[in-house]
Amino acid sequence: MQSSLVLQNLLSAPVLFFFLGILGVLVGSDLEIPSPLPKLFSLYLLLAIGFKGGMELAQSGLGPQVLLTIGAAVAMSLLVPLSSFLLLRLRLDGYNAAAIAASYGSISAVTFITAESFLNVLEVNFDGFMVAALALMESPAIVVGVVLAKITAPAEDREVSGEQENGNGGLRWREVLQEAFLNGSVYLLIGSLVIGYVVAAFSPAGLEKMDPFTEKLFYGALCFFLLDMGIVAAQRLRDLQKAGAFLIGFSLLAPPVHALAGLLVSVLLGLSQGNTLLFMVLCASASYIAVPAAMRMTVPQANPSLYISTALGLTFPFNVVIGIPLYMVLTRQFIPAG
Amino acid sequence: MQSSLVLQNLLSAPVLFFFLGILGVLVGSDLEIPSPLPKLFSLYLLLAIGFKGGMELAQSGLGPQVLLTIGAAVAMSLLVPLSSFLLLRLRLDGYNAAAIAASYGSISAVTFITAESFLNVLEVNFDGFMVAALALMESPAIVVGVVLAKITAPAEDREVSGEQENGNGGLRWREVLQEAFLNGSVYLLIGSLVIGYVVAAFSPAGLEKMDPFTEKLFYGALCFFLLDMGIVAAQRLRDLQKAGAFLIGFSLLAPPVHALAGLLVSVLLGLSQGNTLLFMVLCASASYIAVPAAMRMTVPQANPSLYISTALGLTFPFNVVIGIPLYMVLTRQFIPAG
Amino acid sequence: MQSSLVLQNLLSAPVLFFFLGILGVLVGSDLEIPSPLPKLFSLYLLLAIGFKGGMELAQSGLGPQVLLTIGAAVAMSLLVPLSSFLLLRLRLDGYNAAAIAASYGSISAVTFITAESFLNVLEVNFDGFMVAALALMESPAIVVGVVLAKITAPAEDREVSGEQENGNGGLRWREVLQEAFLNGSVYLLIGSLVIGYVVAAFSPAGLEKMDPFTEKLFYGALCFFLLDMGIVAAQRLRDLQKAGAFLIGFSLLAPPVHALAGLLVSVLLGLSQGNTLLFMVLCASASYIAVPAAMRMTVPQANPSLYISTALGLTFPFNVVIGIPLYMVLTRQFIPAG
Amino acid sequence: MKRIDLILSERELNRVCKAITKAGAKGYSVMRHVTGMSPSGEISEAMDFSGLGANAHVIVFVDDDLLGAVAAAVRPLLKRYGGVGFVSSAEPL
Amino acid sequence: MKRIDLILSERELNRVCKAITKAGAKGYSVMRHVTGMSPSGEISEAMDFSGLGANAHVIVFVDDDLLGAVAAAVRPLLKRYGGVGFVSSAEPL
Amino acid sequence: MKRIDLILSERELNRVCKAITKAGAKGYSVMRHVTGMSPSGEISEAMDFSGLGANAHVIVFVDDDLLGAVAAAVRPLLKRYGGVGFVSSAEPL
Ligand SMILES: Nc1ncnc2c1ncn2[C@@H]1O[C@H](COP(=O)(O)O)[C@@H](O)[C@H]1O
Ligand SMILES: Nc1ncnc2c1ncn2[C@@H]1O[C@H](COP(=O)(O)O)[C@@H](O)[C@H]1O
Numbered sequence A, B, C: 001m002q003s004s005l006v007l008q009n010l011l012s013a014p015v016l017f018f019f020l021g022i023l024g025v026l027v028g029s030d031l032e033i034p035s036p037l038p039k040l041f042s043l044y045l046l047l048a049i050g051f052k053g054g055m056e057l058a059q060s061g062l063g064p065q066v067l068l069t070i071g072a073a074v075a076m077s078l079l080v081p082l083s084s085f086l087l088l089r090l091r092l093d094g095y096n097a098a099a100i101a102a103s104y105g106s107i108s109a110v111t112f113i114t115a116e117s118f119l120n121v122l123e124v125n126f127d128g129f130m131v132a133a134l135a136l137m138e139s140p141a142i143v144v145g146v147v148l149a150k151i152t153a154p155a156e157d158r159e160v161s162g163e164q165e166n167g168n169g170g171l172r173w174r175e176v177l178q179e180a181f182l183n184g185s186v187y188l189l190i191g192s193l194v195i196g197y198v199v200a201a202f203s204p205a206g207l208e209k210m211d212p213f214t215e216k217l218f219y220g221a222l223c224f225f226l227l228d229m230g231i232v233a234a235q236r237l238r239d240l241q242k243a244g245a246f247l248i249g250f251s252l253l254a255p256p257v258h259a260l261a262g263l264l265v266s267v268l269l270g271l272s273q274g275n276t277l278l279f280m281v282l283c284a285s286a287s288y289i290a291v292p293a294a295m296r297m298t299v300p301q302a303n304p305s306l307y308i309s310t311a312l313g314l315t316f317p318f319n320v321v322i323g324i325p326l327y328m329v330l331t332r333q334f335i336p337a338g
Numbered sequence D, E, F: 001m002k003r004i005d006l007i008l009s010e011r012e013l014n015r016v017c018k019a020i021t022k023a024g025a026k027g028y029s030v031m032r033h034v035t036g037m038s039p040s041g042e043i044s045e046a047m048d049f050s051g052l053g054a055n056a057h058v059i060v061f062v063d064d065d066l067l068g069a070v071a072a073a074v075r076p077l078l079k080r081y082g083g084v085g086f087v088s089s090a091e092p093l
């Protein structure tokens, strides 16, 4: 049964288009999706997933399990970067360790979406409030990362970076929070979630009219975007030689370990099979959009090619290709079917 | 009942996404929809609205009421800029008064589309020929604006601008007409209208195949575009300090006044509730696409930030958020339900 | 009956939008679809047509008629450039003759798609394996073109071009094959074909989810893209004065002649009416995407404006407007209805 | 040789390019979607959907003796519609 | 006059533009979506969807006496975040 | 220092960039989607969807002693595929 799930994932349209993108780079095709078209798809996916999540949240309501799950998700997004940092610090300087830890504490919306599509094909249910968990897990890790970088910074650096632009440390914090909570993707996701909630609650006639855009088109648009993600991930693979064996090992072992932690929490919370898989995927995935952008601004001393190439070049493909079905196998082992 | 209509509009998906865009700018999110993606949505909306309008025009035919309504629409697009000009001239020089008057005489397709969506949600019918009125109201105001600017130009200016590039004034007229009737958005709208008409009349099998693109997708695409319009409108708000209290007052009072004039005409023409709302919206809205582009070429002495920031930063949000439900309240007062 | 088919094609939405684009350029409208939006539509069309073709191929299987048809298609893509070259060599130097011949040996995916839409409206069936023929006809002509250019190159040129960048002739071949088989559009088309096949065979649940994207949206997206193709083709028309009467004649006579050759082969193979039309269109159309890009790299001595302006400015409009219905008339003459 | 840098609104681009050609320049290059700031305000890409668009940057490399003609052709357009122009020295590679 | 060419990551563009204005320059122009290479690696548009984006090219024409102020304002930003700056001579058209 | 401006078709961009690097330049910047005109015709963005694309503008700042090497590496490519190159003087900011 295990291998059949992996195979089923490998042979689904989104994953196949992801491979097509990777293969294109490997064989040297000049296929490219020119900027800003990928941005169109990423904005679309965030808007659609947020809207649908909010809509379902309005239907399920904000009961105790919902709030507990969301709380646990936020807690994981604080714990994962802390433990990752301790491990990464063994081999890396404080700046890079903090930036990479922040990536792994945060999440990848596309991995989450791919997991949702996987569940849809398997006809396993999941709840809209998991999107709220997704939205709230994006930002906290950024704050943790910045704090860790500050704490471990050599004394003289701390002086300089405090002085340089703001004259004091206070303004700096505004920037960190701005980057963490108001960057475009977090903002659009949360905004669409709220809109979906409000429309479902107050003008449900609008839901049906949104359906062709946010629901029907979704799967195809995901395929198109994963094609591009394949191209980009493959290009990132080249940077990995700079990363070294330690980081490569980290980026392939962190996902299953974090997924196991997520499974444990899900069992304790009594989540359904579908929600458990999504929770595991949230813990296992690493951010290559919001966090890198924030780290570049707030911890410029860290090397972007390290945190981007690991999160995008290894962890993302691992989760999309092997991780998701693997976590489903584990879910079925430990969680009774709904 | 009145307040419930306003609320219903405020809580609809398109208006909520519009607010999301405005809010993004106000709180300092870096959410942006990079160029040329907004152009994709504006081209799409024009194509879809034109096609659907033409299709329905073919079904309703070109009876006397249709022709009368269209004639009245064109007349309004000549009268509104003339009266606006007289008012604006009290405080502004001839060039700026002419350019702003032209904006308010012309129309905003997105406001019209939002009103259509509003009617759809209320399940109030309207006719396809209103799109023809929309299309024919875009251009005349441009010609009026240029004529007004010419007439009030100081004598020495007239000389120079006549000479400068063409050697004579004749060629200049070609340019004005070109800008008025052949600018991209007017051309695409009228072209799609004609195509919709022809397809409906001669190869109706094509209608059904166009439906997913022009009809199903429409509401979601409008939401996406209004998100961007919110961002752009909010950015324009900053320019308003240059405009001064007189212009700000004008941009908020002109819409309801012009809408009332439109209501009067609708009553005289015996239009249905749905058509009356659309007619009022056409009169009340101001152009921030075709007219500014034309004015920049033909009346370069006017200051673009004045006519764009009023039409886009104030009049557009006013109409979308408050105007449309307000005009609907008035419509229900004076027009018997179909 | 003949004229009614031509008229039916002329009055279909895709062809009308194509005319709208042409007319826009002729009357001087500033309507434009800014880059990279056209690329979005061309990538989308390739992905959708490939996916649908692969899906249908999985349903029909790879029987002898399928393999024979595909074999004949590849043979045509070798023969057409050879015969065209002999003719073109009468008036043109070897480089230009080879490059133009390669264009006409290869195919135009948009012409093929337009023909499919035409058949859909007529409710005439055709098979998914014709997309495989399309995919496999793109590349061989490129190789033929390069070989012809090499063979007819003056001795001293051959030396230089062999030396210049690679030090030897071997590497050069890699580049030719790379351009022929791995350029973006060929790669995406074949890749999507394979994916469609695999998904249909192994995870058919995914087919339905792709349907709104690849099937429903298709007709409208084709209209949008043909609007742009009209603009581009009209702009290319201006370059034609450089081409001269001989080339203009060639670009208008080659399509029907090649279509007749295709008809002959179809009769011999016993193809259905729908497949015959598509086969004729493949033979008749000329490439303005993959081949020009490849020729620019591998035969830089040829003048791009010659091969692009003929294929795009004349042959493409001819096929879309007159060719397709004309070939259908012939098909009905010689092929019994299914 | 001289290198001329012109920065102006995309709307007037066609006119300026025609003027450059008419003045005898053998070539030029255009970058669109240029944003910028000047005493008359900030130009962003935000209005791109309206076709009012952003700025364009035109580069023209000309022989010294053509500079006068190009300048004479372009100056009135910059004056009428706005935009700036600068000249520096350059040599063919 | 002087022509200043700055090439830096789009992420820091706002800061740099503010610094230029604060230093007293009357205008500048910005080209985005610039890619490039430097000793610290290659910058492509591939990550554009992430907002990490590519480089931007900023051109500032200033009077000679302002060069010092603009340089002083921009240099620390280039040093902190990366990016390069060059100066050449130019004259108004 | 020298500033080298190259304008050429996007298709050949990779080759030219490689040549520049191989010649020893430490960095360069690329602007794509450049349109233009030259004696051999007009280049618009109209063919962009085909990948045949428009022009690219490459800027390279190099020390004076590297100019020769870069010029030698780039010239044959410009000659073979088309494109132009110009050199001016510049100083680091
Ligand atoms: N000093 C300057 N340096 C660089 N670019 C400038 C300068 N002044 C103006 N510009 C550009 O030229 C455009 C038009 O200028 P203007 O017509 O003065 O508004 C501005 O939007 C800027 O992009
Ligand atoms: N010598 C150079 N010539 C032209 N552009 C350069 C040069 N060095 C760096 N750049 C550009 O400046 C960007 C940032 O440089 P850096 O901060 O050194 O990584 C690079 O990505 C290039 O686009």
Ligand SMILES: Nc1ncnc2c1ncn2[C@@H]1O[C@H](COP(=O)(O)O)[C@@H](O)[C@H]1O
Pocket (backbone or CB within 6 Å): D026, D027, D028, D029, D030, D059, D060, D061, D062, F007, F008, F009, F034, F035, F036, F037, F038, F039, F040, F041, F042, F043, F055, F081, F082, F083, F084
């Ligand atoms: N004199 C010039 N000034 C600026 N750009 C030029 C000039 N000549 C050519 N170009 C640019 O270089 C490109 C290629 O030139 P060519 O290879 O001569 O066709 C043209 O399309 C223009 O964008």
Ligand code: NA
Pocket (backbone or CB within 6 Å): A080, A103, A104, A105, A106, A107, A258, A282, A283, A284, A285, A286
């Ligand atoms: Na995570």
Ligand code: NA
Pocket (backbone or CB within 6 Å): B080, B103, B104, B105, B106, B107, B258, B282, B283, B284, B285, B286
């Ligand atoms: Na109006």
Ligand code: NA
Pocket (backbone or CB within 6 Å): C080, C103, C104, C105, C106, C107, C258, C282, C283, C284, C285, C286
């Ligand atoms: Na062919």
